[in-house]
Amino acid sequence: MSERFFLYNDLIDTKTRFVSFMGDNSRYDLAIIMTDRFYGKKLVLDMQSSRFAIIGHDDLEEEGYIEHAFHISEEEASELKSFLYEVI
Template sequence: MELTDFDFLSDSTEQTSTRFVTFISPGLNRFDLAIVTTNRFYGKKLVIDMQSGRSGALAYDDLEEEGVIASVFRLEEEAATELSQFLALVLGEVHFTD
């Protein structure tokens, strides 16, 4: 198979910023994350759980939606709450300008 056999819908390269962070929460849940800041995803950051390989494009307002973090990362309620609390500090609120 050759590269010309594929029908590309998109193919681009960009400079990104990645923060790798490992921490133990107050409830003794361990998180190993990669948080990627990019020009894609309309201001959201790509959050990757390095343990499970699960990822989501998230912004601060996603943290306010009940069950989003638990669903994206397949976490129990306590761990999802603690991860949400951490991500609230990292993602910050998005402020759009006119």
């Protein structure tokens, strides 16, 4: 077996917020990971769908980004964005 070639292999401290809430259309179980790794953006994991995205304010403003990243409807994305605007 050849030697493994790492592009990077860092151990960093993170702060993680676990939050679960009910919207009008869906339940959301999220892990929001804060680190200096993503240029001020946060890693948002949807634990129900096993989907994640690196999200900043600019991503929340981009039309269709949340819907695409989490494979959710426009109504569900509106609920999720409403929360994410508070924490991102």
